[in-house]
Amino acid sequence: MVGRQVKLWRTEAGLSQSEFGSQIGYSENLVYKVEAGKRIPQPDFLDSADDVLGAGGKLSAMKKDVAEARYPKKVRDLAKLEGEAVELGAYGNHNMHGLLQTEEHTRALFEMRRPAYPEDEVERQVAARMARQEVFERRPSPTLTFVQEEATLRRPIGGQVVHRRQLERLLEVGQLRHVEIQVMPHDRDDHAGMAGEIRLLKLSDGTTVGHSEVQLTSRLISKPQEVQILELRYGIIRSQALTPRESLAYIEKLLGEI
Numbered sequence: 171m172v173g174r175q176v177k178l179w180r181t182e183a184g185l186s187q188s189e190f191g192s193q194i195g196y197s198e199n200l201v202y203k204v205e206a207g208k209r210i211p212q213p214d215f216l217d218s219a220d221d222v223l224g225a226g227g228k229l230s231a232m233k234k235d236v237a238e239a240r241y242p243k244k245v246r247d248l249a250k251l252e253g254e255a256v257e258l259g260a261y262g263n264h265n266m267h268g269l270l271q272t273e274e275h276t277r278a279l280f281e282m283r284r285p286a287y288p289e290d291e292v293e294r295q296v297a298a299r300m301a302r303q304e305v306f307e308r309r310p311s312p313t314l315t316f317v318q319e320e321a322t323l324r325r326p327i328g329g330q331v332v333h334r335r336q337l338e339r340l341l342e343v344g345q346l347r348h349v350e351i352q353v354m355p356h357d358r359d360d361h362a363g364m365a366g367e368i369r370l371l372k373l374s375d376g377t378t379v380g381h382s383e384v385q386l387t388s389r390l391i392s393k394p395q396e397v398q399i400l401e402l403r404y405g406i407i408r409s410q411a412l413t414p415r416e417s418l419a420y421i422e423k424l425l426g427e428i
Contacts (some may be wrong), residue, residue, distance in 0.1 A: 172216075172232050177205040179223040194218035209290075210236055224266035248381060248388075249302045258305070261317040261354075261407050262361050266327075266336065268299050269306075270316060270351070271345060275336045276300065278328030313346040317363075317404075317411050319354050323424055330428060337425045344418045352411040353420050362406035370400055 174293040180190045180201075187205070196215060203209035211219075213233045220229035251271075258300040260267050266275060274300050280292045287295070291295060304310065307331060323340075344351040356364065369381040380391030380400045412420055 172211065172229075172236055173205045175229065175232070176201075176211075176219055176223075179219070179225050179229065180205075182428070183223050185223075190219075192257050193222045199419070202295050209383045225405055247390075249298075251371050251373075251379070251381065251390075252302060252305045253308070254373050255305075255312050255371040256374050257313045257315075257370075259368070259370045259404050259408075260313045261368040261404060262322055263354075263363055263367055264322065266318065266322050267316055269303055269314070270318075270340060271299065272336050272339045273300055274332045275327050275339075278332055302402045306343070306346065306349070313348055315350045315352070315408070317352045317354055317365075317407050323353065330372065334425065334428050337421055337428070340421050341418060341425070344414065344421070350414040351417055351421075352408060353417040354407065354411045355420070358410055361410060362403045365403070368404050368407070370397070370404055 180187070183190075185193070187201045191198045191201040192349060194215065195218065200209060200215075204211045215235070216229050216233055216236065216405075219225070224230065258269075265279070268276070271279075273296060277292065277296050280287055280295045280351055305314070318340075323337065327336070343349055354361070363369065366384070367382070369383075370378060371381065372378045377392075378397050378401065380397050382389050382391060391400065411417070
């Protein structure tokens, strides 16, 4: 839709794709891809196009819609839930939770996907995950709790430098008053999380939902009986993990070993 609008305004202005691209500082090929719906335009593309074509703010006004469309639907849906949550709890047994990841850690994860993602898809996925971290800045602040398996803290995703920065990020986030990070150490022989990751979101209307993402499948869990089981398991997991204070000390210890 945005591409068609840009093309209509450009044609009305009597500019070729090459001339238009030159005036807004983008290549003719990119203009073609935007107009054909093959590339999502950056906000400054729309601002420059609005100015050059004299659209009176009509093209710039599309930035919000374009920003949302930039991210995969399942990410948009999850971000919407996180944006409405007053409490969020998550247990991760394989990967660092997306809200806790640094940009470099996230990029390394998507670059190792097979089949390999094109570069622009990697950037799209990284941007989407980073955008979700706005939840930390929300006011009033939601209560955010995370339990991470020790293995997710030891795996050097992206190499030593990226790994070190990721552990530093956990220490930074763990200092926030509305965030608690716990570590589940290897030596726990009694463990309620053996069935896999857990993600719970309590919404402002008092309802609680679960969210599950496994390989190519992402689904919302809303049946009360299933949500109740997840809440029970998550509560037990938190009781079995190190306390938040012990966990931050443990992460500092791991950081010192790198």
